[in-house]
Amino acid sequence: MTDQIDTDLANDGMPKIKIIGGNPLHGEIQISGAKNAALKLVCAGLLTSDELKLTNVPTSLRDMTTLADLLRYLGADVDMDDNAKTMSIRAIGGVDKTLAPYDLVRKMRASILVLGPLLARHGEAKVSLPGGCAIGSRPVDLHLMGLETMGADIKIEDGYVIAKSPEGGLKGAEILFPKVSVGATEHLLMTATLANGTTTLSNAAMEPEITDLAECLVKMGAYIEGIGTNKLIIHGVETLKGAEHSVIPDRIETGTFMIAAALTGGDVTLTNTRANTLDSVTALLRKAGADVTISGDKIRVRRQDDLKSMRGIDIMTEPYPGFPTDMQAQAMTMLTLCDGAGMVTETIFENRFMHVPELVRMGANITVQGNSAIVRGVDTLKGAQVMATDLRASVALVIAGLCATEGETTVNRIYHLERGYEDIAGKLSAVGANIRREN
Numbered sequence: 084m085t086d087q088i089d090t091d092l093a094n095d096g097m098p099k100i101k102i103i104g105g106n107p108l109h110g111e112i113q114i115s116g117a118k119n120a121a122l123k124l125v126c127a128g129l130l131t132s133d134e135l136k137l138t139n140v141p142t143s144l145r146d147m148t149t150l151a152d153l154l155r156y157l158g159a160d161v162d163m164d165d166n167a168k169t170m171s172i173r174a175i176g177g178v179d180k181t182l183a184p185y186d187l188v189r190k191m192r193a194s195i196l197v198l199g200p201l202l203a204r205h206g207e208a209k210v211s212l213p214g215g216c217a218i219g220s221r222p223v224d225l226h227l228m229g230l231e232t233m234g235a236d237i238k239i240e241d242g243y244v245i246a247k248s249p250e251g252g253l254k255g256a257e258i259l260f261p262k263v264s265v266g267a268t269e270h271l272l273m274t275a276t277l278a279n280g281t282t283t284l285s286n287a288a289m290e291p292e293i294t295d296l297a298e299c300l301v302k303m304g305a306y307i308e309g310i311g312t313n314k315l316i317i318h319g320v321e322t323l324k325g326a327e328h329s330v331i332p333d334r335i336e337t338g339t340f341m342i343a344a345a346l347t348g349g350d351v352t353l354t355n356t357r358a359n360t361l362d363s364v365t366a367l368l369r370k371a372g373a374d375v376t377i378s379g380d381k382i383r384v385r386r387q388d389d390l391k392s393m394r395g396i397d398i399m400t401e402p403y404p405g406f407p408t409d410m411q412a413q414a415m416t417m418l419t420l421c422d423g424a425g426m427v428t429e430t431i432f433e434n435r436f437m438h439v440p441e442l443v444r445m446g447a448n449i450t451v452q453g454n455s456a457i458v459r460g461v462d463t464l465k466g467a468q469v470m471a472t473d474l475r476a477s478v479a480l481v482i483a484g485l486c487a488t489e490g491e492t493t494v495n496r497i498y499h500l501e502r503g504y505e506d507i508a509g510k511l512s513a514v515g516a517n518i519r520r521e522n
């Protein structure tokens with residue numbers, strides 16, 4: 084049965100990544116702009132009729148082109164320059180349509196974030212319920228609760244959210260999130276900038292991508308207090324203006340390469356990054372036994388002794404500044420090769436252990452119990468045919484492939500991987516990995 088699955092995957096005609104593991108990584112990797120910040124910043128472009136120019140954008144990511152297509156469909160002008168890594172959005176005089184169709188929205192969950200800006204500026208919007216990575220049910224109830232508290236009339240019909248602003252526009256409101264949500268915080272933050280009066284978002288998420296969005300909105304003329312805290316106070320303004328903003332470096336891409344460097348026993352410097360957004364990841368690596376040094380916008384990661392000098396430790400995912408759920412799969416790959424055992428507890432998403440059976444195929448020793456996994460370190464991982472249906476699970480398998488000292492690893496279905504990592508094979512082969520992308 085497994086042989087049949089392997090043959091089917093090998094011949095499915097889809098792009099793959101092939102890795103022969105065992106090479107320590109050495110050199111410098113330049114970190115891209117953060118996808119999870121850039122997506123929301125692009126949506127913020129709908130809030131003004133002036134140009135919003137973004138720099139340090141990860142323009143080659145599929146999620147960026149998907150969102151650009153959605154904005155163009157709505158009637159905005161969007162220019163992307165993959166060499167300059169810039170993106171300009173001009174929703175001059177508003178947009179032609181306020182309908183975001185299923186075909187464009189299903190590819191990416193973040194598309195729901197056009198709803199609030201359309202509503203705030205045009206008084207109505209119809210947006211398909213979103214798709215994205217298959218990591219749990221991922222509802223949008225908190226987004227809709229917030230918009231309703233601001234006076235919007237919301238109906239769900241045939242898989243679409245249909246929203247209308249009250250007469251005179253959305254109203255400022257006191258919103259207390261019963262659960263911390265990155266997307267809902269960003270969505271309501273953007274929407275509230277154009278509401279009448281003051282909105283307070285309490286128990287708001289504090290991820291660095293939210294701070295980046297808030298700082299861009301302030302450049303656009305928004306009036307926001309409490310940036311970087313879990314209480315955001317937004318005083319609505321009549322209109323926003325254009326601005327230029329550089330997207331923050333991707334902390335998850337940085338953390339992914341930090342783990343790859345430590346695990347392969349290399350010496351890698353990540354450039355154009357921001358160490359102060361990675362405290363929990365740096366602490367984890369140091370506790371496990373890696374050497375992490377920080378200097379300006381660079382982070383250097385080394386492992387001086389053999390692999391067994393790395394120790395198994397316990398990890399729990401939490402909202403920022405806790406350990407990010409988007410680093411959980413990569414950290415689990417690290418534990419598979421550390422000395423001793425470690426427990427990984429996932430508190431943000433249910434069903435986010437899809438990498439486990441694939442790591443086990445490569446020789447890992449992992450037992451899952453509910454939302455925790457016990458990982459007992461093994462001596463080696465072996466190359467195998469693997470696949471994943473979630474972005475971070477896929478990259479965890481790439482790291483496992485870089486460490487597998489026997490055989491070749493083929494990561495299949497790299498569609499999700501390419502939604503979040505710019506030229507991962509190119510970046511890793513430039514620091515000595517034996518990795519190639521096959522069409």
Ligand code: UD1
Nearest residue numbers: 119193221222223224225226264265266267408409431432
């Ligand atoms: C964002 C990130 C994603 C990251 C996640 C948590 C983007 C594009 N994606 O996703 O990479 O893993 O933050 O750091 O930035 N929830 C509800 N109702 C809602 C909204 C969320 O119950 O209306 C739940 C979710 O199912 C999940 C939890 O809240 O269990 C956190 O989700 P949220 O923080 O909203 O994640 P996203 O913004 O979707």
